[in-house]
Amino acid sequence: MAVRISLIKSIALVSISSLFFGVVKAASFKWDIADSGVLRIVTEGSNQGLISGTGILVNKKGYVITNYHVVGSYIENPTNNSYVLDGGRGKQYRKRYQLKWYSREYDIAIIKVEGLDTKRFPLAFANSESRYVNKGIEVFSLGFPGASDVGGIQLEPVLKNGIISVRRRFSLRKGAKPIRMFEHNATINSGNSGSPLLDSCGRVIGMNQSKARSKLVSTQSRVNIAEGTFWSIRSNVLMLALKSQKITFSLDKNRCTSSGLVADSGNDSYQVWPFVILFIGLSLSFMFLLILLKRMKSQHPAEGVSEYVKREISQFLKNRSSKRVSKKIYSSREDITMVNRQGISAYGILISCESDDDTQGIEIRLRPLLVGRSKSADIKLKDERVGRKHAYIGWDLTDQKFYIRDLGSVNGTWIATGKKLAVNKRIYINPGEKFCFADQSLMFYIKKGNM
Numbered sequence: 001m002a003v004r005i006s007l008i009k010s011i012a013l014v015s016i017s018s019l020f021f022g023v024v025k026a027a028s029f030k031w032d033i034a035d036s037g038v039l040r041i042v043t044e045g046s047n048q049g050l051i052s053g054t055g056i057l058v059n060k061k062g063y064v065i066t067n068y069h070v071v072g073s074y075i076e077n078p079t080n081n082s083y084v085l086d087g088g089r090g091k092q093y094r095k096r097y098q099l100k101w102y103s104r105e106y107d108i109a110i111i112k113v114e115g116l117d118t119k120r121f122p123l124a125f126a127n128s129e130s131r132y133v134n135k136g137i138e139v140f141s142l143g144f145p146g147a148s149d150v151g152g153i154q155l156e157p158v159l160k161n162g163i164i165s166v167r168r169r170f171s172l173r174k175g176a177k178p179i180r181m182f183e184h185n186a187t188i189n190s191g192n193s194g195s196p197l198l199d200s201c202g203r204v205i206g207m208n209q210s211k212a213r214s215k216l217v218s219t220q221s222r223v224n225i226a227e228g229t230f231w232s233i234r235s236n237v238l239m240l241a242l243k244s245q246k247i248t249f250s251l252d253k254n255r256c257t258s259s260g261l262v263a264d265s266g267n268d269s270y271q272v273w274p275f276v277i278l279f280i281g282l283s284l285s286f287m288f289l290l291i292l293l294k295r296m297k298s299q300h301p302a303e304g305v306s307e308y309v310k311r312e313i314s315q316f317l318k319n320r321s322s323k324r325v326s327k328k329i330y331s332s333r334e335d336i337t338m339v340n341r342q343g344i345s346a347y348g349i350l351i352s353c354e355s356d357d358d359t360q361g362i363e364i365r366l367r368p369l370l371v372g373r374s375k376s377a378d379i380k381l382k383d384e385r386v387g388r389k390h391a392y393i394g395w396d397l398t399d400q401k402f403y404i405r406d407l408g409s410v411n412g413t414w415i416a417t418g419k420k421l422a423v424n425k426r427i428y429i430n431p432g433e434k435f436c437f438a439d440q441s442l443m444f445y446i447k448k449g450n451m
């Protein structure tokens with residue numbers, strides 16, 4: 001009967017689990033969506049020749065945030081040919097932009113580009129000051145380093161991964177106020193300026209600003225501090241700049257628990273694994289159902305499924321209730337083993353109802369006694385209905401009373417009156433008051449000892 005009930009429970013559990021996992025919406029993971037949130041900004045005709053950088057698409061209205069030094073030459077000389085590259089590998093479109101705001105001090109600029117491809121999706125921001133965005137988390141740099149321009153100007157952003165090394169605050173210009181920065185090792189090179197620093201969920205936690213450069217110590221030597229050291233302006237500084245200009249952006253306040261880069265396209269997308277789990281779950285459910293029907297037909301061929309299940313559950317509940325204490329006392333002395341006998345000085349002696357002989361008991365002192373079938377039990381009961389760690393028996397020195405505490409056993413601990421003890425709750429008992437563990441055949445009482 002117990003086997004049949006287990007089968008019923010298994011079917012229900014597997015079916016519910018299968019349905020749950022089958023309808024879970026998977027994160028939308030598309031590299032082209034993440035790529036579409038970054039733009040290449042180019043300025044031609046300056047004294048430095050062609051200047052290239054990267055910008056972060058903030059919203060669908062075409063607002064882009066980047067570094068001031070990416071568009072600085074255009075600001076200083078508007079006659080320079082400056083534009084944003086839009087389009088794919090086959091077609092490149094030069095889109096003009098308008099400068100909306102900039103700060104030399106913080107090296108931030110906001111531009112607006114008209115007529116961007118509608119397939120581009122803005123990147124969401126995350127709180128860079130969260131305690132989850134800290135030293136050691138994985139980050140990604142996604143931009144247009146000039147080093148990748150082999151055989152023509154590169155229009156597909158390049159991804160580099162690394163970790164945050166430390167949080168820093170320092171000035172970007174001489175005499176400027178300190179600004180919040182991340183130091184990390186997700187490689188950035190010339191052309192990456194203004195590109196996003198992303199967490200593993202594809203959200204902007206910073207904007208790449210520069211890398212550490214060689215420091216001139218003397219005319220003969222330099223100290224190279226540039227290896228693997230890169231700087232990013234934290235996202236909260238960027239969001240303050242956007243708010244100051246009343247420019248809308250997306251802020252994701254959820255904690256990132258993903259291990260891979262994820263960008264939400266706004267479209268429903270499902271991964272394969274939930275359907276695999278659904279298929280396996282339904283297959284197991286069908287197999288268990290066949291076993292259940294076979295057992296039912298072999299023993300009760302004229303009985304329907306619902307009647308069979310009801311009868312089995314009813315029988316199970318009936319057997320459970322029959323385990324309560326009855327008037328009949330069964331002898332099972334051979335299944336009780338007392339351990340740790342310590343002499344006659346004790347607060348009480350635990351006595352089996354099989355005998356009133358004190359030599360058959362065990363002393364109750366300040367340390368509570370563990371009753372059960374485990375090796376660590378002070379009172380070992382071999383009966384399989386007793387839990388491995390069934391209950392505690394002890395002496396409350398403050399209240400000067402004996403107590404029993406059930407430890408969540410399956411079959412419970414009972415007072416002889418038929419009362420079942422609540423789990424993990426002390427019940428005080430008087431000397432001579434009878435109680436049992438799991439079954440009436442395991443009946444005991446406490447005899448007051450020599451204190």
